[in-house]
Amino acid sequence: MIRVLLADDDALVRGGLRALLAAEEGIAVVGEASDGHQAVHAAALHRPDVVVMDIRMPLRDGVSATRELMAADPRPRVLVLTTFDLDDVVDDAIVAGADGFLLKRASPEELVAGIRAVADGETVVSPSVARRLFDAHAARTAPDHERSARLTDREADVLRAMAAGQSNTEIAASLHLSVETVKTHVKHVLTKLEVRDRTQAVVWAYRTGFAYRV
Template sequence: MIRVLLADDDSLVRGGLKALLHGESDIVVVGEVSNGRDAVVSALALRPDVVVMDIRMPVRDGVSATRELMSATPRPRVLVLTTFDLDEVVDDAISAGADGFLLKRASPEELVAGIRTVAGGDAVISSSVTRRLFEAHALRTPADRARTVRLTDREADVLRAMAEGLSNPEIARALHLSVETVKTHVKHVLTKLEVRDRTQAVVWAYRTGFAYRN
C-alpha cells in the first residue's frame, strides 16, 4: 500500500485529490496539510511513502519543505504538483530533491501513475516541462552543452530510456535486460553524471541535448 501525504493550501484541491485517490486500491491518504511547515512535521510523524507537494504555500513554501525532507530517515518521495511551470520553479523543485514534477492540469490518470512511479523509485516529469527543457537546451552556450561524460553504449541507451519516462521494468523489457542489470546501469549513469537521482539525470539529458542523440 502506498501511503500518501497531501500538502496544498487549497482545501478544494486537497479534497479533490483525496477523493480521486480514495478509489485506488493500492493508495491510501494518511494525512493532509495546508503549508510547508506542517508538511515537514506530518511527514516525519506519519512517514508517508509519497508527499504530493504544492510549491506556493503560506508559512513555508514547498521547495524549502522538500529540501528539509531530503535529510529525513527514511525519507519520503516527493511529487511536486503545481500550477506553475516557470523555469525557475522547475529548477528550484528539482534542485531541492523532488522526485517528480507534475502540473495541476495533469489528468487524474497521470497523477495516479505519477504517484506510483515515484513510490517505485523512478522519476516523473510533466510532458510540457520536458518540451520546455528541449527548447531551453538550444539556447544554452556550447560550453554549457559540452560537458564530456563517458557512458558505455548500454548506459547511454538506459539514460535515453529514462528520459522517455520509462521505469526500470519497462527499460528492461525494451532493452532485453534483467531489472537488476538496469538498476546497475542506472547507478553507473548517476555516478558518471555526478547527479543525486534519476530526476536530475533526466533533466541533464534534456538540457545537454543528449536525449536527442542517436
C-alpha cells in the same frame, strides 16, 4: 501500501486528490498539509512514502519544504504538482531534490501512475515540464564529455528516455527490454554519472545538453 501525504493550500484540491486515491488499491492518504511548514511537520509525524507537493503555497512554499524533507531520515519521495509548466521554480524544485513533476491538469491515471513510480524509486516528469527543461537549458549547456563517455550506447538511450519523462515500464517497451534490465541500466547510469538519484541524472542530462544530443 504506499503512504501518501497531500500538501496543497487549496482544500478542494486536497479533497479531490484524497477521494481519487481512496479508490486506489495499495495507496493510503495518511495526512494533509496546507503550507510548507505543515508539510514538513506532517511528514515527520506520519512518515509517508510519497509527498504530493504543491509548489506555490503560503507561509512556506513547496520548494523550501522539499529541501528540508530531503534531509529527513528516512526521507519521503516528493512528487511536485504545479499549475505552471513554464514556471521558473521548477528548476528550483529540481535542485531541492524533488523526485517527480506533474501538472495539476494531469489525468487521474497519470497522477496515480506517478505516485506509484516515485514510490518505486523512479523519476516522473510530465512531457510539458520536460520540454520546459529542454528550452531552458538548450542555449546554455556545458558538455561533460568525460562522464558521458562512460555510458554505453544502451545506457545513453535509457538516460535520454528518462530525461523525456518515461517510466521504467515505458522505457522497457520503447527499447524492447525487460523492466529488470532497464532498472539495471539505470543503476549503472547513476553510478557512472556520480549522481545520487534519477532526478539528478535527468538534471545532468539537460544541463550538459546530453538529453537532446543523438
